[in-house]
Each structure stands twice: as C-alpha cells, then as structure tokens.
Amino acid sequence: MAQSITRRKLGKIAAALAAAESAGAGMAATQDGGVRGYYRFPNSFLWGCATAAYQIEGAAAQDGRKPSVWDAWSHMPGKTANGDTGDIACDHYHLYKQDIQLLKSLGVKAYRFSVAWPRVVPEGSGPANERGLAFYDRLVDELLSNGIQPFATLYHWDLPQALEDRHGGWASSETSKAFSEYAGLVAGRLSDRVGHFFTVNEFLCFTDQGYGSGIKAPGRKLPDGAVNQVRHHAVLGHGLAVQAIRAAAKAGTKVGLAENARICVPVIESAPHVGAASKAMRALNAPFLTAILEGKYPDAYLLAAGRNAPRFTADEMRAIASPLDFVGLNIYTPTYIRAADSPAGFVELPQPASYPRMASEWLTIAPEIAYWAPRHLGEIWGVKDVYITENGSSSTDRLTADGKVYDTDRLMYLRNHLVNAHRATAEGWPLRGYFLWSLMDNFEWADGYTKRFGIYYVDFKTQKRTPKLTAEYYREAIKRNCAV
Numbered sequence: 001m002a003q004s005i006t007r008r009k010l011g012k013i014a015a016a017l018a019a020a021e022s023a024g025a026g027m028a029a030t031q032d033g034g035v036r037g038y039y040r041f042p043n044s045f046l047w048g049c050a051t052a053a054y055q056i057e058g059a060a061a062q063d064g065r066k067p068s069v070w071d072a073w074s075h076m077p078g079k080t081a082n083g084d085t086g087d088i089a090c091d092h093y094h095l096y097k098q099d100i101q102l103l104k105s106l107g108v109k110a111y112r113f114s115v116a117w118p119r120v121v122p123e124g125s126g127p128a129n130e131r132g133l134a135f136y137d138r139l140v141d142e143l144l145s146n147g148i149q150p151f152a153t154l155y156h157w158d159l160p161q162a163l164e165d166r167h168g169g170w171a172s173s174e175t176s177k178a179f180s181e182y183a184g185l186v187a188g189r190l191s192d193r194v195g196h197f198f199t200v201n202e203f204l205c206f207t208d209q210g211y212g213s214g215i216k217a218p219g220r221k222l223p224d225g226a227v228n229q230v231r232h233h234a235v236l237g238h239g240l241a242v243q244a245i246r247a248a249a250k251a252g253t254k255v256g257l258a259e260n261a262r263i264c265v266p267v268i269e270s271a272p273h274v275g276a277a278s279k280a281m282r283a284l285n286a287p288f289l290t291a292i293l294e295g296k297y298p299d300a301y302l303l304a305a306g307r308n309a310p311r312f313t314a315d316e317m318r319a320i321a322s323p324l325d326f327v328g329l330n331i332y333t334p335t336y337i338r339a340a341d342s343p344a345g346f347v348e349l350p351q352p353a354s355y356p357r358m359a360s361e362w363l364t365i366a367p368e369i370a371y372w373a374p375r376h377l378g379e380i381w382g383v384k385d386v387y388i389t390e391n392g393s394s395s396t397d398r399l400t401a402d403g404k405v406y407d408t409d410r411l412m413y414l415r416n417h418l419v420n421a422h423r424a425t426a427e428g429w430p431l432r433g434y435f436l437w438s439l440m441d442n443f444e445w446a447d448g449y450t451k452r453f454g455i456y457y458v459d460f461k462t463q464k465r466t467p468k469l470t471a472e473y474y475r476e477a478i479k480r481n482c483a484v
C-alpha cells in the first residue's frame with residue numbers, strides 16, 4: 001500500500017516536471033520521444049556537404065578533359081602516398097546520380113562541389129569544352145531535381161597544366177586573368193541554376209605549398225619574394241573573378257570564397273586574450289583574407305617581407321577588394337593566441353606534442369574554432385553572411401564484419417564542432433550554414449587514399465559506398481536542426 005502511494009506521487013512529480021520543461025523557452029520537447037533539442041539552429045540554417053572535383057570525379061582523360069597540375073604531379077614518382085592519383089578516384093563523373101542520392105538520404109539542403117577548370121577550358125584559356133560544361137549541367141540539374149541547392153567552387157587547386165607550362169602558373173598574372181575569364185564563362189552558363197559561387201578554395205594550399213614548400217602541385221620551390229608574388233596573383237585572380245562573375249551571372253547571384261584562414265582562438269576567454277586573438281586574426285591572415293576584406297596589405301606584413309614584399313598597383317588592390325556577398329571558411333585546426341606586451345599585441349602559442357589530433361598528423365582538435373571563425377568575421381570585418389564551407393576529420397576507418405564503420409572519433413569531432421557552431425548562432429554571429437567535409441572518402445591530395453574524410457566509406461576497388469556511423473549522426477542532426 002505504502003509503496004503504491006509513493007509510486008503515484010512520483011508519477012505526478014515526473015509529469016509536472018515534464019510539463020514545466022516542455023513549456024520552457026529554448027527547451028521545447030521534440031516529437032522524438034521527448035529527446036530535447038537544446039542546441040537548435042535557426043530554421044534557415046543551411047546544412048550541406050562538400051567535395052572537390054579532382055578528389056572525386058576521376059574520368060581524368062574523358063570528354064576532352066586535359067591534365068591539371070595535380071594530374072601531372074601525382075603521376076610523378078614519390079609525390080603522393082603509394083603513388084596514388086585522381087585518375088579514377090570515386091568515379092563520381094559516372095556515378096554522380098547515385099552520389100546525389102546519398103546527399104538526399106542525409107537530408108542536406110545544399111551541396112558544395114567544384115568545377116574542374118581543365119574539363120571546361122582544357123588549355124586554361126581559349127575555347128571552352130562543351131562536353132565538360134555539359135557534365136556540370138547534368139550535375140546541377142540532378143541536384144535541383146532532388147531539392148538540393150548547388151554551391152559551386154570554381155578553383156579547387158586543379159590548375160590546367162597548360163597554364164603552368166605556358167606562364168609558370170600562378171607565378172604569372174596571366175593565370176589571374178585566365179582564371180577570371182574561365183570564372184565568367186562558368187557563371188554565365190550555370191547561374192540560371194546555381195545561386196552561389198566560390199572563387200577559390202584555400203589560398204595557402206596552392207600558393208605557399210604549391211610554389212614555396214612544394215609539398216603540393218605543381219611542386220615548385222621558389223624563393224620568398226616569388227612566393228609572395230604568387231600569393232598576390234592568387235588574390236588578384238580571386239578579385240578579377242568576382243568582377244567577371246558579376247558581369248556574366250544572373251542578377252542576384254551571390255559570390256564569395258572558401259578560405260582556410262588561421263582561426264585564432266583566445267587561449268582564455270578574457271578581454272585581453274580575446275582582443276589579442278582579434279589582432280592575430282588580422283595579422284596572420286594578412287596576405288589573403290585581410291587583404292581581400294580590407295583592400296590593403298597590412299603595413300606589418302609588407303614591412304616584415306621587406307624587399308621580398310609583393311609588387312602591386314592600386315588598381316589591382318581595388319580588384320582584390322571587390323565586395324563579396326558572403327565569406328566561407330574551411331575550418332580544421334586552431335591557432336591559440338595569448339595577449340602580449342609587444343608591438344603586435346599577441347603571441348601564437350606552440351602546441352605540446354601531447355596535443356590531441358585526428359588521423360591526419362596536422363589535424364589538431366579545437367571545436368571552439370566553429371565559434372571563433374564566424375565571430376571574428378562578424379566582429380572584425382562586419383561580414384554579414386558566413387558559411388563554414390568545410391569541417392571534418394580523418395579517421396582510421398575499418399569496415400567491420402557486420403559491414404559497418406564505427407567512426408566514433410569523427411562523430412565526436414563533428415558533434416563538438418556543431419555545438420560550437422550553435423553557440424555562434426545563439427550569440428547572433430552571422431553563421432548561416434555548415435558544409436561537412438566530406439560526403440565520401442576521396443583522393444586526399446599528397447596523402448592519396450590513405451586518409452579518409454568521408455561520412456560514406458568508399459571501397460575504391462568496387463566503388464561501393466557504405467554509410468559510416470557519422471552519416472547516421474549527421475542525418476539525425478539535420479532532421480532535428482540541432483547539434484544532437
């Protein structure tokens with residue numbers, strides 16, 4: 001008897017608690033069996049996935065495509081892990097319809113892909129290749145008929161080899177001009193259906209790493225002054241492309257870029273360190289993002305470069321500063337900053353050897369970057385629309401006997417970045433969407449196929465795609481619009 005009264009009382013208390021909670025602001029119960037959606041994103045938040053042409057398409061010599069610097073470089077002995085190349089990759093050129101069904105099954109609203117310049121203008125400049133353009137027509141039409149918004153990147157490192165041979169690639173401003181012509185051509189063709197274009201993806205990876213350290217294609221090792229000029233030609237190419245896209249595209253087309261800026265994280269969230277992180281953000285991104293958003297290379301950058309500083313004209317700087325509709329940031333790793341009593345006002349902290357990282361050696365983890373990236377853009381430069389255009393992680397994925405991949409480490413990485421992205425939206429910073437890198441395992445540049453970033457596992461022998469645990473997680477997050 002006493003026991004049943006207690007139970008009834010307990011029941012009443014539980015019911016009252018549940019009612020109070022579901023009435024509470026921001027804590028509304030979902031239809032999902034009472035699972036709460038605390039980290040809920042704005043309704044307009046754009047969920048997406050990202051890929052890049054050379055990493056997934058394959059069909060390297062088909063329908064008039066000519067080699068890019070990555071074809072040439074990956075075919076040189078010893079440049080990529082196991083000598084891997086993008087000749088076949090995920091064979092997405094042929095399998096794009098089934099890959100779009102993967103996107104659809106995740107429930108993404110948007111897909112960021114890149115257009116292969118050597119497919120569309122095989123010689124880099126000059127005549128367009130109709131069969132190359134037709135592939136992107138098919139891709140875009142298939143996305144739209146599945147209710148997915150296409151976001152197109154115009155340059156994800158696959159420079160036509162012909163431009164490298166003719167002009168020395170980005171070492172010449174001829175390449176900047178050729179890029180803008182190609183960008184205008186693609187925008188003219190696709191902007192009736194593609195509403196968002198990114199000019200370039202990640203300056204550092206095709207400037208410093210392509211022409212300085214030479215660890216990426218075209219693998220040249222130029223002196224510092226020449227590398228600074230390469231950087232300048234790259235931001236100039238971006239600016240000229242913005243103008244060419246605006247001239248050629250349908251009215252209302254949105255233009256931006258996808259940059260892997262250094263994301264400066266204040267080591268402690270107190271006023272001095274936050275202020276220092278802001279200064280560091282401008283200073284450490286001087287040659288690329290800061291130059292583009294301010295129309296000027298910061299004095300400290302030019303001073304430090306001395307006689308190696310880039311040469312430029314006022315007209316070029318005006319082109320570089322062409323107004324953007326949005327800024328995309330590819331975010332992977334943090335740069336920790338603390339305040340300092342020095343002219344710069346900050347110092348960059350080195351990371352201890354024990355710092356946690358994912359399967360790629362360089363991929364140190366700090367989910368706070370998903371908060372600080374949009375905050376810095378809004379706070380420092382007044383950017384109104386920010387997208388996280390890439391974020392994701394490599395993992396030593398294994399297909400288990402039950403045919404599944406339990407990538408709990410990637411899931412941890414993703415969940416914690418989404419929680420921090422949510423914090424940015426909750427505080428009113430201008431984050432509008434998130435593109436996960438990547439839809440499926442693919443050609444990871446110099447790491448070849450040894451590093452897997454997909455949320456679909458790809459068996460590169462059979463081209464079978466298998467959803468990893470993280471795909472299941474991402475589908476749930478999108479469905480509930482929430483970092484679950």
Ligand code: PNW
Nearest residue numbers: 052201202260330332333362437444453
């Ligand atoms: C990005 N880092 O590259 C690229 O946009 C993708 O094509 C690539 O597959 C993805 O990230 C994963 O690597 C990066 O060293 C390469 O900090 C290196 C770094 C960052 C981004």
